[in-house]
Amino acid sequence: MATHTKTTLSFNYNRGTLDDKILLQLYRAMLKPRMIEEKMLILLRQGKISKWFSGIGQEAISVGVTSAMRDEEYILPMHRNLGVFTTREIPLYRLFTQWQGKMSGFTKGRDRSFHFGTQEYNIVGMISHLGPQLGVADGIALAHKLREEKAVTAVFTGEGGTSEGDFHEALNVASVWQLPVLFCIENNGYGLSTPTSEQYNCEHLADRAKGYGMESHIIDGNNILEVYTQISKITEGIRNNPRPVLIEFKTFRMRGHEEASGTKYVPQELMNMWAKKDPLSNYEAYLEQEGILSATVKERYAVEIKNEINEHLEKSYKEEQITPDLNTEMEDVYAPFRFRESVPSNTTEELRLIDAISQGLRQSMEKYDDLVIMGQDVAEYGGVFKITEGFVAQFGKERVRNTPICESAIVETAMGLAINGKKALMEMQFSDFATSGFNPIVNYLAKSHYRWSQPADVVVRMPCGAGVAAGPFHSQTNEAWFTHTPGLKVVFPAFPADAKGLLATAIEDPNPVLFFEHKKLYRSIRQEVPTDYYTLPLGKAALVREGSQLTIITYGAGVHWALDLLNKRTEISVDLIDLRTLQPLDKERIIASVCKTGKALLLTEDSGFGSIMSDISALIMESCFEKLDAPVKRVTSLDTPIPFDANLEQQYLPLERLESALQELIDY
Incomplete structure (x- = not known):
C-alpha cells in the first residue's frame, strides 16, 4: 500500500460547514489517483505502458474542481488531471485499457493517455495542441446558455498553454458572450523545461482576466479545502449568473513533463519546498490531527483502492490486443450518415x-x-x-x-x-x-x-x-x-x-x-x-455534357470556363464532369468516363503542384492506364501567389491556356 509520511501542516485548512463525510470523500478521492499514479510509474519502468504524464502533487485541483461540479456538467481536462476521471468514477479497467491501447479504452487504440472524451461521463479530453479545448468549452457553454440550462463548463490549461493564441481568443469570446465557463489555469511552474519566467511577464496569470472584462481568482491549488469550497461557491454563482471566470491555481509539477524528460532542470531547493506542500500528505495529516481520519479508515481506503487497481489491471491484461480490421478503420473516419433524399417540387x-x-x-x-x-x-x-x-x-x-x-x-x-x-x-x-x-x-x-x-x-x-x-x-x-x-x-x-x-x-x-x-x-x-427544401447527395459528380473524344474533369469556376469554350468549339465532343464534391470524390464516374474516352483533361483554378488534380491524375493512371490514348493533362493556375493587377491575375489563371491544352490533347 502507498505510504505517506506525517508532516507539519503547510496550509491553514478551513472546513467551514463541511461535514466529516465530505472531508473523507475528498481525501479518498485524492488518494485514488495518487495510488494509481504510483502503480503506473512501476508499470512504466516495467515497459507495460509506453508513456506517462504525472499529476502527482496536483491532485487537489482535479479532485476539488470535479467534486464541486455536477455530474451532468462538462469538464475538459489535461494530461495531469487523472483525478477528474477517477472522481467521475470511470471504471479503472477502461482507463487501463485506454493506456494500453486496447479496444475497451475510449479510442480503440487510436490515441493514447488522456487524449479522449466520453459523453457517458461528460468529459472532453485534450489534444496535444493544448489551446483548442478552451474554445470548445465556449461552444459547450453556449449550447447550455441557448437552452437556458443552469450549467457550468470547466476547462483546464497549464501556464504554458496560456501563451497560445487560442487561450486569448477563447477568453475574449466567453467574455463578449458572457458564457458560463470556468477557465482553470494550473500554474505548476514549468512548461516542460521552460520556467514561468520565460512564459509570461506579469505577476499573476489571473491578472489577464482584467483585459477581457472577466472575474478572476487566485487559489492555492494544493489546499483541497480551499479549492473545493471556493470552486463550489464560484460555480454556483455562475449557474445563477452566467459569466466566465478565470481561476489561477498555484501549484507545482513534482515530476517531469512526462517521465522520460525528468526534472534535472528544476533547482533542488524548489523541489524540496514544494514537496513540503504535498496536497495529499498535508490533508491526511490535518484529518488525523482533527480526529476525522483514523488509522483503520486510512488502511481500509488504501486496501480498497489497491484491490480495485489490481482487479482492474488484471481485467485489462486479459483483454486481447487489438486485431487490425481495415474496414473498421476506414469506416470510423467519418460518423455514419444515411443520406435522406428530399425531392424538390416542380416550382x-x-x-x-x-x-x-x-x-x-x-x-x-x-x-x-x-x-x-x-x-x-x-x-x-x-x-x-x-x-x-x-x-x-x-x-x-x-x-x-x-x-x-x-x-x-x-x-x-x-x-x-x-x-x-x-x-x-x-x-x-x-x-x-x-x-x-x-x-x-x-x-x-x-x-x-x-x-x-x-x-x-x-x-x-x-x-x-x-x-x-x-x-x-x-x-x-x-x-x-x-x-x-x-x-x-x-x-x-x-x-x-x-x-x-x-x-x-x-x-x-x-x-x-x-x-x-x-x-x-x-x-x-x-x-x-x-423553391422548397431539398437535398443532393455528397460524393456524386454531375455529367454536365456527354461526348466521346475526351473527358474534362473540373469544379467551381472551371466548369463555366469549360462550358464557355465548348460552346465556342461546338465540333468537340466531350464528357464534362463537374465534381461538385471533392471529398468524398466520385471516383467511379471519373474512371468510367476516362475509360470510355481514353483522354483526360483536368482543369482547376488551384496552383498545379499539390492540387487535388494531382491526385486525380494519379487515380486515372492507376485505374485507366491501359485505356488511355494520351497522357493525362492538367491545366492549372501558376505556382505563384495570386496577384492583384487584372492583367497579372489573368495570366495567373488557367483560362488563357485552356483552349491550347484542349487542342493538344485532341491532336495527340
Missing part, C-alpha cells in the same frame, strides 16, 4: 448562386431549431456578401451570432456546440482566413470521430476564388489543404441548384464539411432553382 425560380445559398441556409435554419450560425458581421449586417441579410429578424441574435475576429476560437466553439447537441455553421469571411483556424479544423474537427466517436456536426462556409482583383489574401482556392485531411468533407458547387441542395445535405451530415463558394460566381451565374 422553381431563377436565382443567382448567392441567392440560392442564402435561401438554402434560411430553409435549413427553419428546419433545424438547433442550428446556430456564427461569423464576422453575419448578424444585422448580413455578412460581407449579404448571404445572411434579414436572418436576425427571423431567427434572432442568439442563433445568428456576430463573432470577434478570432477564427480559431469560433471553429472550436462550433465543435463545442456539436459536442453539446447543436448544429453549427460558421462563415469563414474569406476562405483565405481559414489559416487562422487551421489547427482546430484539421486536428480537432477532422479527427474527432475517428479518435473517440464524437461527430463534429459543423459546416464551415468558405467564400473563395480569383477573378475579382482581390489579391493574394482574398482570392485563394485552398481546397487542397482540406482534401488532404481524412475526416473532412469538401464541397465545391458550380451552379445555384447544386449549391442549395448540397448545402442542405452538408448541414444534415453530422461530419465536418468545408463548403466552398466561388465569389466570382456569386452574382454572375443564374439558374432555375427549386
Whole structure:
C-alpha cells in the first residue's frame, strides 16, 4: 500500500460547514489517483505502458474542481488531471485499457493517455495542441446558455498553454458572450523545461482576466479545502449568473513533463519546498490531527483502492490486443450518415448562386431549431456578401451570432456546440482566413470521430476564388489543404441548384464539411432553382455534357470556363464532369468516363503542384492506364501567389491556356 509520511501542516485548512463525510470523500478521492499514479510509474519502468504524464502533487485541483461540479456538467481536462476521471468514477479497467491501447479504452487504440472524451461521463479530453479545448468549452457553454440550462463548463490549461493564441481568443469570446465557463489555469511552474519566467511577464496569470472584462481568482491549488469550497461557491454563482471566470491555481509539477524528460532542470531547493506542500500528505495529516481520519479508515481506503487497481489491471491484461480490421478503420473516419433524399417540387425560380445559398441556409435554419450560425458581421449586417441579410429578424441574435475576429476560437466553439447537441455553421469571411483556424479544423474537427466517436456536426462556409482583383489574401482556392485531411468533407458547387441542395445535405451530415463558394460566381451565374427544401447527395459528380473524344474533369469556376469554350468549339465532343464534391470524390464516374474516352483533361483554378488534380491524375493512371490514348493533362493556375493587377491575375489563371491544352490533347 502507498505510504505517506506525517508532516507539519503547510496550509491553514478551513472546513467551514463541511461535514466529516465530505472531508473523507475528498481525501479518498485524492488518494485514488495518487495510488494509481504510483502503480503506473512501476508499470512504466516495467515497459507495460509506453508513456506517462504525472499529476502527482496536483491532485487537489482535479479532485476539488470535479467534486464541486455536477455530474451532468462538462469538464475538459489535461494530461495531469487523472483525478477528474477517477472522481467521475470511470471504471479503472477502461482507463487501463485506454493506456494500453486496447479496444475497451475510449479510442480503440487510436490515441493514447488522456487524449479522449466520453459523453457517458461528460468529459472532453485534450489534444496535444493544448489551446483548442478552451474554445470548445465556449461552444459547450453556449449550447447550455441557448437552452437556458443552469450549467457550468470547466476547462483546464497549464501556464504554458496560456501563451497560445487560442487561450486569448477563447477568453475574449466567453467574455463578449458572457458564457458560463470556468477557465482553470494550473500554474505548476514549468512548461516542460521552460520556467514561468520565460512564459509570461506579469505577476499573476489571473491578472489577464482584467483585459477581457472577466472575474478572476487566485487559489492555492494544493489546499483541497480551499479549492473545493471556493470552486463550489464560484460555480454556483455562475449557474445563477452566467459569466466566465478565470481561476489561477498555484501549484507545482513534482515530476517531469512526462517521465522520460525528468526534472534535472528544476533547482533542488524548489523541489524540496514544494514537496513540503504535498496536497495529499498535508490533508491526511490535518484529518488525523482533527480526529476525522483514523488509522483503520486510512488502511481500509488504501486496501480498497489497491484491490480495485489490481482487479482492474488484471481485467485489462486479459483483454486481447487489438486485431487490425481495415474496414473498421476506414469506416470510423467519418460518423455514419444515411443520406435522406428530399425531392424538390416542380416550382422553381431563377436565382443567382448567392441567392440560392442564402435561401438554402434560411430553409435549413427553419428546419433545424438547433442550428446556430456564427461569423464576422453575419448578424444585422448580413455578412460581407449579404448571404445572411434579414436572418436576425427571423431567427434572432442568439442563433445568428456576430463573432470577434478570432477564427480559431469560433471553429472550436462550433465543435463545442456539436459536442453539446447543436448544429453549427460558421462563415469563414474569406476562405483565405481559414489559416487562422487551421489547427482546430484539421486536428480537432477532422479527427474527432475517428479518435473517440464524437461527430463534429459543423459546416464551415468558405467564400473563395480569383477573378475579382482581390489579391493574394482574398482570392485563394485552398481546397487542397482540406482534401488532404481524412475526416473532412469538401464541397465545391458550380451552379445555384447544386449549391442549395448540397448545402442542405452538408448541414444534415453530422461530419465536418468545408463548403466552398466561388465569389466570382456569386452574382454572375443564374439558374432555375427549386423553391422548397431539398437535398443532393455528397460524393456524386454531375455529367454536365456527354461526348466521346475526351473527358474534362473540373469544379467551381472551371466548369463555366469549360462550358464557355465548348460552346465556342461546338465540333468537340466531350464528357464534362463537374465534381461538385471533392471529398468524398466520385471516383467511379471519373474512371468510367476516362475509360470510355481514353483522354483526360483536368482543369482547376488551384496552383498545379499539390492540387487535388494531382491526385486525380494519379487515380486515372492507376485505374485507366491501359485505356488511355494520351497522357493525362492538367491545366492549372501558376505556382505563384495570386496577384492583384487584372492583367497579372489573368495570366495567373488557367483560362488563357485552356483552349491550347484542349487542342493538344485532341491532336495527340
